Amino acid sequence: MSKYNDHIAIVGAGIAGLALGCFLQKYQIQNIVIERNNNISNEGAGISISPNGIRVIERLGLLKELKKKAFLNTSASFFSEYEHVLTNPVNVFTSTRSNIYEILKKEYLKIGGQILFDSEVTSINKNKCEIVLNKKDRYKVKHIVACDGINSLLREKGQKNKNIYSGYSCWRGIIKQNINNVNLVMSPKSHTVIYPTAQEGYASFVGVIKKEKGFVDSWREKGAFQDFANDIIIPPDYIEAFKNIDLYRWGIYIRKPMKKLYTKNLTFLGDAAHPIVPFLGQGGCLALEDAEAFAYFLKEHQITKAQKYYNENRIYRVNRISSMSLNQGRLYHLSNKTFINARNRLMQFKFVRDMSTSFLWDYDFLNSKLNNFNS
Numbered sequence: 001m002s003k004y005n006d007h008i009a010i011v012g013a014g015i016a017g018l019a020l021g022c023f024l025q026k027y028q029i030q031n032i033v034i035e036r037n038n039n040i041s042n043e044g045a046g047i048s049i050s051p052n053g054i055r056v057i058e059r060l061g062l063l064k065e066l067k068k069k070a071f072l073n074t075s076a077s078f079f080s081e082y083e084h085v086l087t088n089p090v091n092v093f094t095s096t097r098s099n100i101y102e103i104l105k106k107e108y109l110k111i112g113g114q115i116l117f118d119s120e121v122t123s124i125n126k127n128k129c130e131i132v133l134n135k136k137d138r139y140k141v142k143h144i145v146a147c148d149g150i151n152s153l154l155r156e157k158g159q160k161n162k163n164i165y166s167g168y169s170c171w172r173g174i175i176k177q178n179i180n181n182v183n184l185v186m187s188p189k190s191h192t193v194i195y196p197t198a199q200e201g202y203a204s205f206v207g208v209i210k211k212e213k214g215f216v217d218s219w220r221e222k223g224a225f226q227d228f229a230n231d232i233i234i235p236p237d238y239i240e241a242f243k244n245i246d247l248y249r250w251g252i253y254i255r256k257p258m259k260k261l262y263t264k265n266l267t268f269l270g271d272a273a274h275p276i277v278p279f280l281g282q283g284g285c286l287a288l289e290d291a292e293a294f295a296y297f298l299k300e301h302q303i304t305k306a307q308k309y310y311n312e313n314r315i316y317r318v319n320r321i322s323s324m325s326l327n328q329g330r331l332y333h334l335s336n337k338t339f340i341n342a343r344n345r346l347m348q349f350k351f352v353r354d355m356s357t358s359f360l361w362d363y364d365f366l367n368s369k370l371n372n373f374n375s
């Protein structure tokens with residue numbers, strides 16, 4: 001079949017795929033989003049969007065929508081077990097992943113985008129630039145963009161590309177609790193993050209534990225309150241909030257960083273390119289940044305050049321944030337008292353905090369190395 005000959009095929013209607021679709025629609029570049037499920041995910045888990053991600057949302061013209069569906073946190077408080085370490089100003093929206101998907105989907109469809117639901121890409125032929133949907137329908141397309149998440153089918157199979165258990169597992173839930181900022185508790189056994197969602201009176205909770213053998217890699221596995229209470233230090237004020245709610249648990253998996261974010265006829269964005277541990281809250285933000293960058297290069301250049309420039313623009317940043325996120329986990333879970341005291345002291349210095357947050361949060365694609373790529 002040839003009806004998508006001139007289309008960029010975007011595999012996956014997640015954050016990366018939908019944001020890329022929105023940018024391509026704005027640039028009038030023909031594209032189609034392909035999603036294996038019958039709708040976007042209704043995943044209730046929380047997500048935070050930091051200033052680098054907010055910038056992308058703003059340039060898509062969606063800041064107003066984000067404000068409606070997310071909570072703007074102006075401070076974040078850090079605790080070392082029960083000791084308050086610091087509260088510092090931030091500018092971070094928190095919401096649920098399903099809200100972010102919904103905002104992007106609504107916009108993409110409004111500006112004429114097309115999503116093929118119930119369409120799983122079951123194989124591709126890179127040389128011919130063909131995709132096969134649901135093991136039967138074969139389409140020739142102009143280019144394939146893998147936005148199909150951590151378990152990306154489009155990444156080469158083989159030992160090097162297997163998911164690797166990160167050593168951390170996670171509990172999560174949405175609790176009935178009125179809070180109005182981000183709270184993060186560090187402890188050797190677990191670290192926990194609680195922040196408001198857009199729904200008044202509800203907060204998202206994530207508790208991360210170090211565990212030799214991980215929980216399964218599924219966001220839908222439920223766990224029992226007692227197991228949860230054995231794993232996670234729950235501040236006394238919160239215990240009631242956790243009883244009688246759905247608690248989910250899963251293992252956090254990563255992959256070896258890619259050396260190059262593209263191959264022939266195929267480019268990788270978001271978790272398909274760089275699944276990272278979520279300890280700096282950057283996976284979704286990087287997916288948004290990737291989408292803006294690749295769309296921009298596609299607008300300015302023919303595809304092979306766009307791929308090259310996209311890679312040069314993104315590879316250092318995504319791989320550095322991947323290792324920064326792992327280091328952040330080590331810092332949160334320190335167990336040596338001297339190191340814990342040193343960490344808590346250092347965190348109180350603004351210049352120390354700025355060192356890491358400015359690399360993450362001040363990034364703006366339009367001020368990045370663009371000028372090098374315009375020739």
Ligand SMILES: Cc1cc2nc3c(=O)[nH]c(=O)nc-3n(C[C@H](O)[C@H](O)[C@H](O)COP(=O)(O)OP(=O)(O)OC[C@H]3O[C@@H](n4cnc5c(N)ncnc54)[C@H](O)[C@@H]3O)c2cc1C
Pocket residue numbers: 011012013014015016017034035036037040041046047048049053097119120121122147148149150152153170206269270271272278280281282283284285286287
């Ligand atoms: C506990 C936790 C907390 C997090 N917190 C944050 C946070 O605070 N801030 C932040 O920025 N990020 C956070 N993240 C990361 C963030 O959620 C992900 O990085 C982001 O969702 C990745 O977007 P994506 O579009 O690449 O992939 P996904 O959102 O996973 O989308 C992939 C899509 O592809 C579809 N798909 C897969 N295979 C196929 C196929 N073969 N054919 C068709 N469709 C297919 C899937 O159904 C899915 O819809 C967190 C992650 C976790 C696990």
